[in-house]
Amino acid sequence: MVFRQRGRADVRAVDGVSFSVSPGETVGLVGESGCGKSVTSLAIMGLLPKRGVRVEGSVAFDGTELLALPPDKLRALRGRELAVVFQDPMTSLNPVVPIGTQVTEVLTRHRGLSNGEARREAADLLRRVGIPDPSRRLREYPHQLSGGMRQRALIATALACRPRLLIADEPTTALDVTIQAQILELLRTLVAESGTALILITHDLGVVAGMCDTVHVMYSGRIVERAPRHDLFRDPRHPYTGGLLASVPRLDQPRGARLEPIKGSPRDTIPWATGCAFAPRCPNRIEACTPEAPELVGERHALRCVNPLRSAPEAKVVPR
Amino acid sequence: MLGFVVRRLALLVPILLGLSVLLFLWVRALPGGPAEALLGERATPEAVERVKKLYGLDRPWYEQYLTWVGNVFRGDLGVSSRTQHPVVEELLRTFPATVELALTAMIFAVGVGVPVGYLAARRHGTWLDHLSVAGSLFGITIPVFFLGYMLKFAFAEKLGILPTDGRQDPLLDAEHPTGFYVLDGLVTGNPEALGDALAHLVLPGVALGTIPLAIVVRITRASVLDVLHEDYVRTAEAKGLAPATIRGRHVLRNALLPVVTIIGLQVGLLLGGAVLTETVFAFPGFGKFMADSIVARDYAVLQGFILFTAVIFVLVNLLVDVAYGLIDPRVRAA
Ligand SMILES: Nc1ncnc2c1ncn2[C@@H]1O[C@H](COP(=O)(O)OP(=O)(O)OP(=O)(O)O)[C@@H](O)[C@H]1O
Ligand code: SF4
Ligand SMILES: [Mg+2]
Numbered sequence: 343m344v345f346r347q348r349g350r351a352d353v354r355a356v357d358g359v360s361f362s363v364s365p366g367e368t369v370g371l372v373g374e375s376g377c378g379k380s381v382t383s384l385a386i387m388g389l390l391p392k393r394g395v396r397v398e399g400s401v402a403f404d405g406t407e408l409l410a411l412p413p414d415k416l417r418a419l420r421g422r423e424l425a426v427v428f429q430d431p432m433t434s435l436n437p438v439v440p441i442g443t444q445v446t447e448v449l450t451r452h453r454g455l456s457n458g459e460a461r462r463e464a465a466d467l468l469r470r471v472g473i474p475d476p477s478r479r480l481r482e483y484p485h486q487l488s489g490g491m492r493q494r495a496l497i498a499t500a501l502a503c504r505p506r507l508l509i510a511d512e513p514t515t516a517l518d519v520t521i522q523a524q525i526l527e528l529l530r531t532l533v534a535e536s537g538t539a540l541i542l543i544t545h546d547l548g549v550v551a552g553m554c555d556t557v558h559v560m561y562s563g564r565i566v567e568r569a570p571r572h573d574l575f576r577d578p579r580h581p582y583t584g585g586l587l588a589s590v591p592r593l594d595q596p597r598g599a600r601l602e603p604i605k606g607s608p609r610d611t612i613p614w615a616t617g618c619a620f621a622p623r624c625p626n627r628i629e630a631c632t633p634e635a636p637e638l639v640g641e642r643h644a645l646r647c648v649n650p651l652r653s654a655p656e657a658k659v660v661p662r
Numbered sequence: 663m664l665g666f667v668v669r670r671l672a673l674l675v676p677i678l679l680g681l682s683v684l685l686f687l688w689v690r691a692l693p694g695g696p697a698e699a700l701l702g703e704r705a706t707p708e709a710v711e712r713v714k715k716l717y718g719l720d721r722p723w724y725e726q727y728l729t730w731v732g733n734v735f736r737g738d739l740g741v742s743s744r745t746q747h748p749v750v751e752e753l754l755r756t757f758p759a760t761v762e763l764a765l766t767a768m769i770f771a772v773g774v775g776v777p778v779g780y781l782a783a784r785r786h787g788t789w790l791d792h793l794s795v796a797g798s799l800f801g802i803t804i805p806v807f808f809l810g811y812m813l814k815f816a817f818a819e820k821l822g823i824l825p826t827d828g829r830q831d832p833l834l835d836a837e838h839p840t841g842f843y844v845l846d847g848l849v850t851g852n853p854e855a856l857g858d859a860l861a862h863l864v865l866p867g868v869a870l871g872t873i874p875l876a877i878v879v880r881i882t883r884a885s886v887l888d889v890l891h892e893d894y895v896r897t898a899e900a901k902g903l904a905p906a907t908i909r910g911r912h913v914l915r916n917a918l919l920p921v922v923t924i925i926g927l928q929v930g931l932l933l934g935g936a937v938l939t940e941t942v943f944a945f946p947g948f949g950k951f952m953a954d955s956i957v958a959r960d961y962a963v964l965q966g967f968i969l970f971t972a973v974i975f976v977l978v979n980l981l982v983d984v985a986y987g988l989i990d991p992r993v994r995a996a
Contacts, residue, residue: 384896387900389896389899389900416902417902417903417904417905418902419902420899420900420901420902421900421901421902421903422902425900425901426900428893428896428897428900430893433892433893433894434893434894434896434897435894435897436894436897436898436911436912436915436916437894437916437990437991437992438915438916438919438989438990438991438992439911439912439915440991443911447901447903447907447911448901448902448903451901451902451903451904451907452902483991483992485991485992486991496897499901
């Protein structure tokens with residue numbers, strides 16, 4: 343399976359983001375808020391609005407070009423072969439439809455189950471994501487469930503058809519630590535047993551350390567560093583990645599100390615048009631960083647930087 | 663839900679008592695009175711006094727009020743000073759006509775308005791959308807009686823495909839056990855009468871339904887536009903559901919919530935009678951009868967009809983709240 347996609351939102355570009363995920367592999371996508379992680383996942387799913395957004399490039403799923411697929415063919419794939427867990431559990435469930443219907447509708451649609459079979463299966467799915475008393479929850483409405491419970495219902499729905507590709511957009515942010523561990527374990531099992539390819543979008547480097555085979559670090563709509571997990575944590579080369587690792591909460595340093603937000607809104611300017619978009623915040627900045635934006639170079643450990651870090655900062659990330 | 667309905671119905675008692683006092687005083691505050699209206703301009707004061715005495719209007723208002731309330735509780739709304747028929751009888755004659763007309767108008771408004779509003783939102787920014795916006799503006803501004811005459815002229819007089827006025831062809835042999843002519847046609851198994859009653863409803867229904875139609879189009883369009891941007895619609899798309907499921911279960915079910923409120927409000931208004939439409943099509947309904955009763959200062963009719971309208975309005979609103987609760991579980995919980 344190869345994914346190569348290049349999405350462009352009308353305001354701010356996701357540009358040249360290119361990666362591939364194989365069956366049974368977990369790829370991490372990290373980067374700060376607004377860097378284009380969710381837009382990238384929407385582009386893969388073909389869920390960006392038709393107007394005002396131009397998506398160029400290629401999304402290849404098992405040899406099928408998704409961007410060229412007619413809508414009904416794409417519908418048949420979505421929810422069955424391609425699934426996504428959206429970021430915001432509070433708004434991603436329909437408030438006027440019972441949870442049960444929202445879980446079973448994928449089963450009846452894609453697996454042709456009868457309503458009764460689908461309900462039994464749905465109860466089972468809810469139990470597996472750690473929702474107690476599933477048959478009662480199936481009858482309830484989203485407002486009767488806590489945020490964590492809704493998140494898990496969404497995850498259960500995404501897993502319902504054992505998708506071959508799962509995109510999980512911050513799947514554990516709304517959950518407390520024990521449930522978080524349970525969900526991550528569930529995802530790990532899914533990847534290991536069903537050979538699902540997983541794209542995991544997260545802020546949490548602990549999650550990345552515990553889950554991902556390959557990590558893509560995004561900044562301002564582009565991938566700035568890509569490496570196998572061990573290489574990235576042992577030897578982060580991009581100054582932004584270095585900052586991310588250093589800003590993992592530690593006792594001796596206030597949170598995010600090295601990554602102060604840029605003054606002014608980065609959305610006012612076109613990033614990367616006048617050189618490296620990270621330049622205003624970069625401690626390693628040199629003359630060569632502008633006005634030409636650096637290219638992503640390297641195979642195993644790819645980097646978009648003309649003056650990368652040399653030594654690893656002392657960051658210890660506890661895997662989850 | 664049951665408790666909610668009972669509470670609302672209990673609330674009806676103080677509302678109706680208060681309203682009835684105001685109403686009673688209001689009709690008596692109108693210049694002139696039934697006696698003057700009956701006898702005309704040149705009536706002698708003695709004649710006026712005699713008629714007043716006949717209707718008990720010479721007594722103090724609170725005495726009249728208590729007598730009236732007592733009678734109302736016994737189901738007696740008095741006798742019309744204009745037609746000399748019992749008010750209850752007039753009510754049972756005219757109200758079914760108005761109900762049929764109002765329902766026709768709403769079926770037209772909702773049946774056309776919701777699909778048009780939905781399509782306009784789905785094709786946001788296209789010519790269809792612009793046409794719907796312009797059309798609904800036109801629908802709201804066009805005077806009802808003008809539209810009524812135009813419809814009548816075109817479809818009844820020129821094309822001759824629909825009847826010009828009334829509720830039923832007077833030459834038709836039809837029985838009316840319920841007073842709802844469409845229903846009567848059904849229960850008496852008289853297809854001819856049924857067809858005739860329906861045909862008589864088309865033009866006035868369209869004329870009366872135009873403003874509600876325009877409102878329904880606008881509300882539906884705006885509401886669907888909002889809902890289409892909701893995350894849960896994106897979730898539904900991500901699940902690869904059939905377009906019909908997404909449309910019905912995930913878009914319309916949410917988008918129609920505000921439309922339900924508007925429909926209730928409009929039905930309440932329409933049941934209060936449609937003077938202009940009923941006049942243009944000589945439709946013997948509630949509104950026209952009320953208007954004539956105001957001119958005649960027909961106290962008994964005004965009191966009875968307005969009280970009845972208030973009850974209907976409250977009931978319709980209750981029905982809307984129940985419907986709303988059925989669609990929206992969050993309201994049910996509250
Ligand atoms: N429909 C849209 N129209 C215009 N711009 C958009 C649209 N959707 C997203 N964007 C822009 O695309 C950029 C990337 O947004 P995205 O949601 O992918 O960020 P993210 O990396 O997922 O952030 P977060 O971690 O907060 O979820 C943002 O700057 C946003 O302003
Ligand atoms: S290219 Fe220059 S500015 Fe950009 S990250 Fe590298 S060193 Fe910093
Ligand atoms: Mg996001």
